[in-house]
Amino acid sequence: MAETPPRCLLIARQGPEDREDRIQDHLLELAELARSCGFEVQTRRILKRSQIATRTFYGSGQLQALADEAARQGVRHLICDDELSGSQVNAIVKLTNLICLDRTGLILSIFEQRAQSREAKAQVELARLEYELPRLKGAWTHLERQGGGVGLRGGPGETQIEVDRRMIRTRISQLKRELTHLEQVRETQRQGRPQGLPRVVLVGYTNAGKTTLLKALTGEGEPRDLLFATLDTTTRKAWLGQDFDVVTGEGSGAPKHCLVADTVGFIRKLPHQLVAAFRSTLGEVRTADALVVVADAAHPDLEEHLRVVGATLREIGCAPEDDDAQPRLLVLNQVDRLHRPQKLDLKKRHPGAVQACALHGTGIPEIRGWLRELIPGPPMPRELEAWELPDPAYS
Ligand SMILES: Nc1nc2c(ncn2[C@@H]2O[C@H](COP(=O)(O)OP(=O)(O)OP(=O)(O)O)[C@@H](O)[C@H]2O)c(=O)[nH]1
Ligand SMILES: [Mg+2]
Known part of the structure; x- marks a missing residue:
């Protein structure tokens, strides 16, 4: 018999400078993280506080009320969206008698499970x-x-x-x-891969559809509706069509291929300990010949997701204005969940992007075409989009 998932209560602080809808969005994402970690979310609650309470972060009065509510509902876990110090977590545990996790602790638990x-x-x-x-x-x-x-x-x-x-x-x-040793093993494997095949890495916000796109391009991959379903980099060979120009009729007619690697997803406030620990996995991104940035175009927070991805790419050493920057293609995935006016609006906002549905194969020939033309070769000059520029909010 399947075990019933533990239930949890989610909280986030709203300060005077925070917009309530933003905090609600963050709580929704926290709920997705909690679900991906195996919890059932009982309640989401915003705690309005102008000041942070030094000892308990949220203040003992509000925490006590939450503890009473949790006791009535038989909930044992409290998950907080804010980053708490160890002593604040301990003070909250002592006061509420609940098991308390902060956002970083929750993300770490998911990574441990995966x-x-x-x-x-x-x-x-x-x-x-x-x-x-x-x-x-x-x-x-x-x-x-x-x-x-x-x-x-x-x-x-x-x-x-x-x-x-x-x-x-x-x-x-x-x-x-151990990781330095494994990095050397990875480097040896990288050198042992078929020579001459360009390497493309799929990057993007978690749950955007990277693995689904890997599957559409290479026939392999196991997509799952969970945050951080993929932790390990998987590299597969993709067929890009024939080396044959349909207009001029020139070319050898030989099949063209590239290697496509799927990677761990990014998220708002990705714990810096994880970014540091995944240095070698993310090294695959830095050394790739081209990047395909996959985004869930139907997500209400698409633009914020893109800014997070832009900032994380910078953090791992992939700035688009660098001399050695790789060519980048933005794939706006999951457009099957959008209506025509929304797609037209997206076209205006991201004219250089491919609109795709990796699940049903829409846009895949266009992505293949881009890969065929762009790699190997110098990046095509293009204007950077707003999400790729340095953003003080994410540095
Ligand atoms: N409707 C629709 N769903 C999609 C599409 N692409 C992916 N999905 C769904 O989105 C969910 C996440 O897909 P994945 O491919 O696992 O996403 P990911 O980016 O690899 O996610 P992580 O590995 O967890 O970071 C799955 O349930 C997919 O079936 C699409 O084009 N349309
Ligand atoms: Mg994946």
Whole structure:
């Protein structure tokens, strides 16, 4: 019999400068993350607060009311959209008696569930330890206080923290060494791939349809309606048509191919520990011959998703104005879920993009055509779109 999923309560703070609809959108995304982690969302709640409460972030009065509500509904988990310190999480747990996760902790849990390959597992464990290390202090403050209370330096709590920190640092060093080794293995594999085939990487916001597009282009891939379904980079060969110019009739007629790699998706506030840990996986993006940026055109937050993708690409060293920038194609996917006026509006906003439905194969010949012409070769001069420009909000 299938186990019933644990139920959770989601909260986010709305400060005086935040628009309520934005916070609602963020809570909706948090609900998707919670669902992808195996939770059932019972309630979403915005907590309006002009000031952040130092100890509990949300303030003890509102938290107490939430704890009472959770107790009535039999909910055991509280998930917060805001980034909390370790001591704030501990204070919330103590006050509410609920298991408390922040957004970063939730994303890390999803990655832990999904990691399959040795490399993905090591990357996720490294990110988890980097996340936990500065939080250890909070977990042991009661012991520290005990130690301090009797006038001892290095009381039992401090000693325990030091032991834990040392163990974690040792493990972090081990993992970094292992990842460096795996990166070398990956490099050797990369060199062993069929020579002369251009390599294209699919990037984009999580759940946009990257794996579906991989499947449409190469016949392989397992798309799933979950955030972060893909963690491991999968590379497959795609047929791009014949080397044959239909107008001039020239060309050898030989089949043309390229390699297409599917990658881990991006998200707003992707924990920097994960970006750092996935450095080598994301290295595939930096070294690719071309990028195909896949976006869910039917998502109400399309433009924000694009800005997040633009900023994350910059963070990993792919700025479109760099001299060695790769050619980029924007694929506005899932247009089967849009009406004609919406598609026309999109055409105005993103004239250079291909509108596609990877699920049913619409737009795929156009994408193949772009790949055939653009790789290998210098990037075609083009005007950058707004989402690709540096954005102080995401740096
Ligand atoms: N209607 C529609 N659904 C699509 C389309 N492309 C993908 N989907 C659906 O969107 C969901 C996510 O697709 P994936 O291909 O797994 O998305 P992804 O970008 O690889 O997601 P992650 O690996 O989780 O980051 C799946 O349920 C797909 O069936 C499309 O063109 N139209
Ligand atoms: Mg995927």
